[in-house]
Structures are given as structure tokens and as C-alpha cells.
Amino acid sequence: MAWVHQDKCAIVGVGATDYYVRGKSWPRTINDMAAEAIMKACADAGISHRQIDGFAYYSTAGAGYLDKFDTASLMETLGMPHIGFSATLTSGGGGCVGAIGLATAGLMNEDCTYTVTLMALQQLPQHRLGVVFGAAAPSPENSFLQPSGLVGPGHLMSMLTRRHMHLYGTRPEAFKEIVQATRANTHNRPKAIRKNPLSDEEYWNSPMLADPLRRLDFCLETDGAVAVITTTTERAKDCRHKPALVHACAHGGQREWGRAFAWMGMPDPYFASAGHEFTAKRIWAQSGLSAKDMDVALLYDHFSPMVLMQLEDYGFCERGEGSDYVLSGKLRYDPATGGKVNGGVPVNTHGGNLNEAYIIGMTHLVEAVEQVRGTAINQIADAEFALASGGPAALPVSSLILRRD
Template sequence: MSAPHAPHPLRDRCAIVGIGATDFSSNSGRTELALAAQACTAAIADAGFTPADIDGIVRCEQDAVRHNDLADVLGLPTLTYWGATGTGGSAPAGMVAQACAAITSGLARSVLVFRSLNGRSGTRFGRGRRKNLPVGGNGSYDEYFLPYGLMAPGQMFALIARRHMLEYGTEPAHLGAIALACRAHANANPAAQMYGRAMTLEDYFASRPIAEPLRLYDYCLETDGACAVVITSAERARDTAAAPVSIRAVAQGADANQQPGLVFPALMRASLTAQPSARTAELLYSRAGLGPSDVDVAQLYDCFTITVLLQLEDYGFAAKGEGGRFAATGALRVGGELPINTAGGNLSEGYIHGLNHITEGVRQIRGTSTNQVPKAEVCLVTSGLPTATGALLLTATR
């Protein structure tokens, strides 16, 4: 009989001990640095720390705020580690992984992970734009797609959604069920941009098409705001002010035949419905010693409704091709089989490139969510698709 595998070196070695967020709006009236400072200050205070306790910073590589900018405005006296990883929505889980690696290797004791953006009043990530790019110009490979009318991420995900419909019989109402679940949760969250703005399936179908088959409410919000978390060692977490949440496992992953560039080249895969989340899920569960049946609540990256549907399948909650029908059963709402995006997610809370999914995951494990899942002990949090992705499992500390 073979010997049992040793636990992964990062399993339960680190914990999130502080979370912070700004308000979410369409016009913050503040710089991205001011937003980052506000969220990070709140996270430090939530942990019961002072700036002197923070010696590491990890940022998204697309964030306009640099580590030295943030260290200066926060007054961090000692910075022994800084790093950046991932583009946009693919970054958050990888940012947490990098922070954990820094802490367990002794490069830092406590690390701030943040994302700050003026995603509506400033850079609008979902907007199509003209570019004059030479072939091989900036490594995005946009020059091979923009001239043919593929100019915005929503168009790419519309093609993926249509392919899933053709292959598996997925219906627009299945995507609508995902949008409605996120909106219902936002309606109970005073911090959400869509707080108090109820939506019915009729409202969903009445919304204008943007890139068929995707409608307005299949799209995430454009948001000004910031979120941050403080990560430290499990040992140090025992003495923090707020209830620590253990990082059971974290994983990043890409498919074997990963395409180059930023986003659009993912359309050149052999199958549009095959995503790196399937491989990442296998790796994550293996590292955690857990499986989909152990997950009580999930914060699934939802730049578009179709990304949730794909992840329902890839993370083992529905068979391949059955994600839409699973969503239509009501399973995704609090009280259902798998409540998701309990603060409203990117679709209805705010689009902070998925860092807000991590802060809500912490609230669920702490028992402080506005849509609390009873006895939630394991929360799955995923990052964006389609080029590469990441995910983490949060659990109550023991």
C-alpha cells in the first residue's frame, strides 16, 4: 500500500486577518491611490494592526498604484517584500498565493493584498477601443483581432456562451438565473451598487442585447473602488483582533496548450468550452484535501454570467453541459445547494477584479455576511478566465 501524500506545504499555514473596502460607485471623486489607501487602512485596522506591522505588499500587475506609492501614503516603516501578479480578474488568487509564499519563506511577516481602480470614471476595462498596433506590437496580439471587429471582452465571452448553447442546449434563461441570484444577494447588501434594485426574469429578458446572446445584465458592473486584505502566518493570526480565516489551499493554473497574449487568443483553443478552471480545480482540491461536496458557499468570478456557468461545471458542482440547468433550479441562492456571490459579485456588488470576492469569502467564514450561509465552514473563491486562472479555499481556523 502506498504511503499517504503529505499535506501541501502551504495548507493552513497562513490566514486572512483583516479586510477592508471603500464604497463602490460610478464616480469616486478620488484617485486610485486614495482609494487603495482607504481600503488598506481599513484592513489594517480590522486586523488590529498598525502600519508598522505590515512589511509586504502584493498588487495586481495592472494596478496603477505601485507598492512604493502605497507604502509612502500608509507610512509603512519597513517593506521587505513586494510583488505583482496577474492581469485583471485572473490576479486575486495568485496575489494571495504570492503573499502566502512570502510569509512561509520568511520574506515578510504580514502582507497587504489590494486592488484599486476607477473602473467607471477612469479606465473602463470592458470598453472597445481603436488601437494602431504593429504586428507583435505589445504582446496582447490584439492586432490579429481588432481589425475584424472583436474589440471588447464581452464579445469574446458571447462567442463562448453561444458555443456552450450549441453544444449542450444551454438557454438564455439559465444565464438569467445566475444574474438573478447575484442581484438578489446584492439587494440585501447595503454596500452593493445594486442594493435595493430588484430584478425579475422579465427585467432580464427586457434588457438590451450587447453581444448576443449576452444582454446588459449578463455583464459585470463598471466600478470605482478598492478592496484589501491582510495576510499573516497562522501562528501570528491567533493574536489578531478579528476572527482569522485560514487559507486552506490556493492554486493557479493554465491549460497545457495555453494561448499567448491577454484575452482574445483564447478563442483559438480547440474547444471554447474548455477552460483552465478545470485543471485548477483538480489542483486546488488536491492541495486542500477537500472536494466540491465540502464547499458550503462559493464566490465565483463573474465578469459575465457565462463564466459562472463554466465554473459550476469545472469545479465539480454540475456535470459538463449541466451548469445552466443547475443554476435554474435555484441552487445558487442562499438556502440553495450552492449559494454563490453572496454580496452580489461583479455582476451586482461591484467590479473590483475579484478582490471583493475574497473579502466576502472572509465574511462568510466569520459569519458576518449580509447574506450569511448558516454554518459556512468552507468557501471557494475563484479568479477570472479565460487565459489562466486561480482559486482558493477559505476555512474556519481550528
């Protein structure tokens, strides 16, 4: 059955600051960067910032890891006269694309007319994600994690990765291919942090941080802000660019995955997965589509093996076949063939969290919009459908399909 809100809303504006290596954005502030991203998104949409009357956040309205967005403060900063909608998804980066579904809820309920989803990130020394669990207050989960040396997300993901290798014979060469394939997409991107081609030697010599994950298997640590504006499809006709229609959107997940990410208390096969099977099934049911119908996939890549596991969860390949799928080159983008290689679907044509910038998933959303608009730097020929994901992370995770108008 088609999603009740299918194609009734659209993303009409995207905006972003420059991307900075961690800590290099100072003395800028979170609100300063957020305001710049919002103003650029408004300019992209061809509307005034005074027309914005809704906020659809994720990560519990988090701005980075210890900061929070405050709607009233943003209204004062930008001179917004009023709002009719302000809401957030819980969890962290798992909600980045699900927040667009939240925006559609406000729009369809006629609570607002133009809704902003944004993230601003500033990683000062006390704000680093890499040791977030080690620095957290004691809790039932942390009392297990901290004495075990599991002080950051990389340690947790390394355990899921090792289990996948044990069950399915997944090869580390597949992780290298994910990093190299997406790095190859940044050489022509002005804002990308990592642009140089990645050799085999450089990858293998990258320090091992959480076996089997090397430093280059970890996402970048960057500062910056990204904002997108969603409105109704009818209203989008008056905006500057071709709208990116919100074709399907889901957030949530299975209880087993929620335990796994920060507790490690789940059974196979969920342990060796990305936790996206639940939302994947929902968007395929909402849309009547499947993985083979996607023209491009923007998969949340905070750690390279999670791309491989998402390919399995979304049905690009069968469970346990991710390693072979990746090593066949099907993630690659090749402009000479219109984008696709070996019958695959190009993944993270913007370079992703691993190579362009890490703004907790928002750069994937921007790339999905530009692909269906037909304005992407690494454009897929005749792209009609773009898949974007939020997470793997503590629940909820999320899935989104954008469609060309």
C-alpha cells in the same frame, strides 16, 4: 497530498471604500482609495499600518486598467517604515485570489510578517475596460481581434458562450437565473450598486451587447478599492477577528485556455469552458476536498455564463450540465434553510461583480473571509469552507479555499 502551506497562513483583515458608479469617484485618486482600504483592513485586523511589510499584487501590480501601484509611493503615503516583500502575479483579474498564494510564499519564506493584497479601480473615460482591446496597440492577437469587431472582453466571452450553447444546448434562461439569483442577495447590502429585485421582463428587455450577452450579463463598471491582509496563522492569534485559514491556493492554467481568451485558437472542449479545470484539480488535490464539500462559492462573475462554466470546471456538475444545474435553483441563497437550496451550494452571496460592485474580483475575497468568520450579511449556517476564484481571464487564473478556524 496536502498542500505544504495548508492552514499555515490566514487572512486577518479586510477593508474597502464605498463603491462608486464608474467615474463618480473623482476627484479621489487611486492612492487615496487604496490607502483608505488598507487602513480599514489594518483596523479590522487590529494592527498598525506600520506593521505591514509586504505587498502581494496581481494584474502585474495594476490598479484598474491603465494605472499601476508603486510600492514606494504607497509606503510614502502610509508612512510604512520598510518592506521585505513586494511581488505580483501577471495577467488580470484571473490572479485576484492567487495573490493570496503569493502572499503565503513571502510569509513562509520569512520575508515579511503582514502582507497586503489590494486593488483600486477608477474608470475614467480613457480607462474603460469595455473597449480595452479596441484601444490597444497592434499585436498578433489584436490584429485578429480588432478587424473582427472583438474590441472588449464581452465580445470574446460571447463567442465562448455561443460555443457552449451549441455543444450542450445551454439555454439563455440559465444566464438570467444567474443574474437574478445573485441580485437577490444585494437587497440588504448597504454598498451594493444594484439592489432592486430583477424581474424577467427587465432582464429580457436589457439591451443585447454581444449576442447572446445582454447588458445585465455584463459586470458592473464601478470605482473603489479593496484590501486584505494575510499573515501566519501563529501571528493571527493576536489579531482582532477569527482568522480565515488559507487551506489551498493555486494559480496557472492550460495553454489552450490562454490561447482561447484572446486568440480563439483552441479545440473543444476547452473553448466552451472557464479555463479553471487545471487550478480546480490542483486545489482539490491540495485539500483532499471536492465541490460537494464547499459551503459557499464566490465565483468570478464578470459575465454571467462564466459562472455556469466554472460550476462545470470545479465539478459542481458535469460538463454540459451547467444549464440544468443553474435552472434547478441550486445557486440560490435561502436563509430559511441555512443558505442552501435543492442540495446546491450558494453562489456569490454578496451579489458579485454583476450586482454589488466590480473591483476586479476583490469583493469575492472579502465575502469568502466573512463567510468563514461567520460575520457575512447573508451568512451560510456553520460555513467551514469557502471557494473563491479569479478569472476566467487570460492566464493565470486562480483558485482558493478558505477554512474556518
